[in-house]
Amino acid sequence: MTLVPLTILVPLVAAGLLAASRPLASRLLADVIALGAAVAVLVMCAILTHRASHGEIVYWWGAWRPHGGVSLGISFAFDSLGAGFATFAAALMVAALVFSWRFFETVDHLYHTVLLVFLAAMVGFCLSGDLFNMFVFFELMGVSAYVLAGFLIEHRSPLEGSLNFAITNSAGGVLVLFGIGLIYGRTGALNLAQIGQTLGHVHPDGLVVAGFALVVCGFLVKAAAVPFHFWLADAYAVAPTPVCILFAGAMSELGLLGVARVYWTSFAGVFGAHEGELRAVLVTVGIVTALAGALMTLGQHHLKRMLAFATVSYIGLFLVGVGLLSRDGLGGAAAYVVGDGLVKASLFVCVGILQHRCASVDEVDLHGRGRVLPIAGVLFGVGALAVAGLPPFGPFLGKALVEDAALGQPGYGWVPALMLIAAALSGGAILRAGARVFLGLGPRGEPDESSDEAREEAEPESEEPHDSTPWLMWVPALALMAAGLAWGLIPDLSHSIGAAAARFVDHAGYARAVLDGVLTTPGHVLAPHGASPGSYLYGVGAALGAVAVAALALIRDGERRLGPLMALRAPLQGLRRLHSGHVGDYVAWLTAGVTVIGGVFMIALI
Amino acid sequence: MNLFPFLVAVWLAAVGLYGVVTSRHFVHLVISLSVMQASTYVLLLAVGYRTGAKAPVFADIPARSRIVDPVVQALTLTDVVVEATVSALLLALAVQAHKRFGTVDPDELGALRG
Amino acid sequence: MLFLPAVLLLAAGLVWAVTELPAFGHYSGVYGLTLEHVALGQRRATDIVSPVTFDYRGVDTLGEEFILFAAAVGCAILLRSQRDEEVTEAASERAAARAEEVRRPVRALAAVLVAPAVVLGAYIVAHGHLTPGGGFQGGVILASATVLVYAGGQAVAFRRVSPEPALELADGVGAAGFALVAIGGLMFGLAALHNFLPLGTQSQLLSAGMLPLLNLSVGIEVAGAVTLIISEFVDQTLLRSRRR
Numbered sequence: 001m002t003l004v005p006l007t008i009l010v011p012l013v014a015a016g017l018l019a020a021s022r023p024l025a026s027r028l029l030a031d032v033i034a035l036g037a038a039v040a041v042l043v044m045c046a047i048l049t050h051r052a053s054h055g056e057i058v059y060w061w062g063a064w065r066p067h068g069g070v071s072l073g074i075s076f077a078f079d080s081l082g083a084g085f086a087t088f089a090a091a092l093m094v095a096a097l098v099f100s101w102r103f104f105e106t107v108d109h110l111y112h113t114v115l116l117v118f119l120a121a122m123v124g125f126c127l128s129g130d131l132f133n134m135f136v137f138f139e140l141m142g143v144s145a146y147v148l149a150g151f152l153i154e155h156r157s158p159l160e161g162s163l164n165f166a167i168t169n170s171a172g173g174v175l176v177l178f179g180i181g182l183i184y185g186r187t188g189a190l191n192l193a194q195i196g197q198t199l200g201h202v203h204p205d206g207l208v209v210a211g212f213a214l215v216v217c218g219f220l221v222k223a224a225a226v227p228f229h230f231w232l233a234d235a236y237a238v239a240p241t242p243v244c245i246l247f248a249g250a251m252s253e254l255g256l257l258g259v260a261r262v263y264w265t266s267f268a269g270v271f272g273a274h275e276g277e278l279r280a281v282l283v284t285v286g287i288v289t290a291l292a293g294a295l296m297t298l299g300q301h302h303l304k305r306m307l308a309f310a311t312v313s314y315i316g317l318f319l320v321g322v323g324l325l326s327r328d329g330l331g332g333a334a335a336y337v338v339g340d341g342l343v344k345a346s347l348f349v350c351v352g353i354l355q356h357r358c359a360s361v362d363e364v365d366l367h368g369r370g371r372v373l374p375i376a377g378v379l380f381g382v383g384a385l386a387v388a389g390l391p392p393f394g395p396f397l398g399k400a401l402v403e404d405a406a407l408g409q410p411g412y413g414w415v416p417a418l419m420l421i422a423a424a425l426s427g428g429a430i431l432r433a434g435a436r437v438f439l440g441l442g443p444r445g446e447p448d449e450s451s452d453e454a455r456e457e458a459e460p461e462s463e464e465p466h467d468s469t470p471w472l473m474w475v476p477a478l479a480l481m482a483a484g485l486a487w488g489l490i491p492d493l494s495h496s497i498g499a500a501a502a503r504f505v506d507h508a509g510y511a512r513a514v515l516d517g518v519l520t521t522p523g524h525v526l527a528p529h530g531a532s533p534g535s536y537l538y539g540v541g542a543a544l545g546a547v548a549v550a551a552l553a554l555i556r557d558g559e560r561r562l563g564p565l566m567a568l569r570a571p572l573q574g575l576r577r578l579h580s581g582h583v584g585d586y587v588a589w590l591t592a593g594v595t596v597i598g599g600v601f602m603i604a605l606i
Numbered sequence: 607m608n609l610f611p612f613l614v615a616v617w618l619a620a621v622g623l624y625g626v627v628t629s630r631h632f633v634h635l636v637i638s639l640s641v642m643q644a645s646t647y648v649l650l651l652a653v654g655y656r657t658g659a660k661a662p663v664f665a666d667i668p669a670r671s672r673i674v675d676p677v678v679q680a681l682t683l684t685d686v687v688v689e690a691t692v693s694a695l696l697l698a699l700a701v702q703a704h705k706r707f708g709t710v711d712p713d714e715l716g717a718l719r720g
Numbered sequence: 721m722l723f724l725p726a727v728l729l730l731a732a733g734l735v736w737a738v739t740e741l742p743a744f745g746h747y748s749g750v751y752g753l754t755l756e757h758v759a760l761g762q763r764r765a766t767d768i769v770s771p772v773t774f775d776y777r778g779v780d781t782l783g784e785e786f787i788l789f790a791a792a793v794g795c796a797i798l799l800r801s802q803r804d805e806e807v808t809e810a811a812s813e814r815a816a817a818r819a820e821e822v823r824r825p826v827r828a829l830a831a832v833l834v835a836p837a838v839v840l841g842a843y844i845v846a847h848g849h850l851t852p853g854g855g856f857q858g859g860v861i862l863a864s865a866t867v868l869v870y871a872g873g874q875a876v877a878f879r880r881v882s883p884e885p886a887l888e889l890a891d892g893v894g895a896a897g898f899a900l901v902a903i904g905g906l907m908f909g910l911a912a913l914h915n916f917l918p919l920g921t922q923s924q925l926l927s928a929g930m931l932p933l934l935n936l937s938v939g940i941e942v943a944g945a946v947t948l949i950i951s952e953f954v955d956q957t958l959l960r961s962r963r964r
Binding site: 018070071072121132144146153185188206209588591598602 | 729730736740742749750752753755776777778779780782786787789790791794797798885893897900902903913915
């Protein structure tokens with residue numbers, strides 16, 4: 001039980017000590033302490049995940065147990081899904097720290113300090129059982145992330161990327177807080193379980209819907225769903241590559257975890273009767289995000305920006321899983337997040353290795369130069385196919401579970417087809433980049449205006465190229481890819497995740513565990529099941545689609561980057577014009593998004 | 607008087623949003639963000655107010671008196687610190703923008719397009 | 721454009737939502753009402769906001785304190801000197817000359833106010849559990865004492881009075897200190913952040929268990945962090961110049 005508070009206290013104390021010991025200026029000390037703390041958190045969270053499989057773990061800080069059904073203190077109340085996600089975040093942090101060891105030649109203690117605080121915030125967000133506490137960790141994650149994104153402050157793009165990131169996400173934080181104020185006004189409670197009990201099953205009114213809409217939209221800003229996503233590509237493209245591992249793999253997905261947690265603990269009762277309408281809205285937002293993100297990946301030749309838009313696309317697919325508002329959808333999304341996150345993290349490490357070796361992240365600039373790194377080329381190709389959904393790897397399992405959940409929901413049979421298109425497009429863009437960089441295929445790009453821009457963007461990363469890659473940098477790349485691929489092969493994984501998801505969605509059981517301290521089992525037992533045969537077809541189809549898209553894009557016929565994919569050219573140009581880089585536009589889209597989603601919720605839920 | 611504080615909160619949020627979207631100067635943008643945050647303080651404190659109750663300090667009032675809600679005051683305190691720190695970070699970025707690129711106009715940075 | 725109709729609709733939606741809140745002045749939330757009755761007895765602190773901040777909802781304050789810590793560290797990172805900047809002789813001389821320009825009454829006033837500011841800050845930190853105030857408020861007042869030095873025109877003296885390593889030490893120690901007090905509860909076999917000091921008698925300076933300790937830790941951290949942030953800004957804008 002004492003493990004629970006230590007998961008955030010250990011990295012925080014370590015961070016404080018690292019900052020205080022800065023005058024000692026020892027790089028080795030910083031690396032060792034940071035890595036030690038991250039590994040400790042990883043081990044602790046793994047133990048908690050295992051223990052939570054028997055029932056929710058509820059920990060009251062300061063031992064303030066509920067007083068007559070009213071919770072006085074703050075609880076960390078979580079199940080295997082929450083603890084599992086915290087473990088995943090800690091694992092990515094370990095990988096990022098190992099990669100940073102060699103990636104940065106000189107870096108301050110303060111880098112490790114901020115990373116540790118970021119880790120503590122992520123873990124705290126996953127485990128928390130109190131709405132305002134979630135907000136505090138959300139902001140802590142945000143502040144550390146803004147600093148990390150703008151780390152290479154000497155150049156123009158990190159400055160702008162960090163500004164866009166900070167302003168948009170702060171606006172998101174204001175939305176969450178306003179929503180919390182409204183919910184507190186109605187229920188007089190901040191504990192998630194208590195809010196759920198107080199709202200009960202009465203008919204929802206404007207206040208409840210508005211509070212819910214604001215909190216969900218605020219979390220969706222962090223999660224970068226369309227139209228809140230504009231900041232993500234700007235920030236991820238300019239953050240140092242080890243930090244991108246964390247951002248792409250864990251940070252945005254936490255926004256989705258927040259949405260799921262708040263819905264299933266507090267609002268599932270009051271919106272239960274209108275589940276269908278809510279489902280329609282969330283799945284639609286997810287599909288739009290998936291397709292828009294996938295389309296944008298095709299137009300990028302800055303490798304990190306491309307991976308960033310691919311992240312947006314996959315966030316859309318995860319949102320579809322969460323938005324299906326069912327145990328199966330949630331379990332599928334959880335499996336997908338981990339599988340996809342591991343593989344994508346490995347892709348980012350490969351980009352980092354390319355950057356270290358060749359001093360560039362521009363696809364056109366690197367044409368053929370990746371031939372000196374055959375291992376990275378193999379990893380890149382395998383990774384691209386895996387994220388497109390090639391069976392039997394990790395991302396395939398998650399995608400298959402989400403597709404099965406969608407098919408199991410009447411009226412959502414069209415979802416897997418659109419998911420296939422999105423996965424094929426983004427996987428194809430990554431494959432195209434890999435083929436161009438590592439195999440030298442495709443037309444050599446001529447310098448044009450957009451290349452100049454990309455070259456300026458690529459500037460921050462271009463230090464002097466190195467002659468060889470330290471073996472320590474290969475370790476996270478290989479380990480992450482192996483883990484991501486193997487994730488789909490673990491026996492009975494879908495069963496365990498399904499059981500964990502069943503607990504997550506059992507809001508009555510959660511309330512009893514938190515408020516009364518009584519653990520219950522969520523009813524029916526699941527039969528072990530893997531991916532259905534149909535989803536294998538979808539998986540292979542998506543992978544083949546990715547290959548086709550990449551091939552089309554590389555054909556030499558004078559069209560610069562898209563090849564004969566002319567049909568997509570017009571919408572792509574339109575989309576690209578929207579991504580103006582001006583933060584005022586981003587916040588305008590944010591306002592529009594909140595208004596539309598909130599308006600739809602109002603109409604649908606009252 | 608019944609609705610007025612809540613309406614002020616909504617107004618502040620809307621005006622702050624307008625300021626952020628139409629800003630041509632980073633310092634103006636940061637202050638507009640602060641105005642948006644201020645709307646949440648007003649909302650929280652207004653939600654917790656009780657007519658005829660005293661401040662939640664029992665140092666000089668009898669222990670049984672009615673007090674306003676102490677929880678929202680603690681929440682607002684946290685909120686103020688969060689907002690101040692984010693403002694500090696954003697201003698640091700604005701200072702760097704001015705020093706390095708000679709501009710504080712968000713529209714002029716535009717390196718990240720498409 | 722897109723924005724005006726969106727924000728107007730959003731405002732309209734929010735107005736509709738707030739009309740459904742309980743009427744202003746008729747707060748009836750169980751959380752606040754319960755605490756109103758039990759907090760004084762449970763914690764013997766007369767300023768009820770203080771145990772709410774540090775005891776009942778201590779984890780929130782832990783997080784918030786680290787937000788300040790992260791922001792201070794962030795400002796140090798984002799405003800750090802670059803390869804092409806240095807403290808030039810000319811810059812220091814300019815700063816000294818600027819100091820001379822500040823009129824004597826202003827300098828005198830600033831000098832006179834520094835000591836009372838420090839005392840006031842320390843007082844507010846120490847009495848956080850008795851009267852309104854506490855670590856955050858007092859820490860900011862302590863930071864303002866150093867800012868008074870700068871306002872009195874002594875930019876260079878300001879840097880001497882607030883050297884970076886000492887500030888980072890204060891910041892880090894204060895932040896870690898809070899977390900360590902949280903762990904302290906664990907070491908005594910209780911839950912984290914559980915009170916492990918005697919509660920004492922109400923209205924005494926040393927009462928309410930570990931609240932004074934937490935206030936002190938937060939006060940140190942906030943004073944260090946805010947001064948660090950301001951010092952970084954002063955550094956960046958005043959004393960360093962690009963090598964021409």
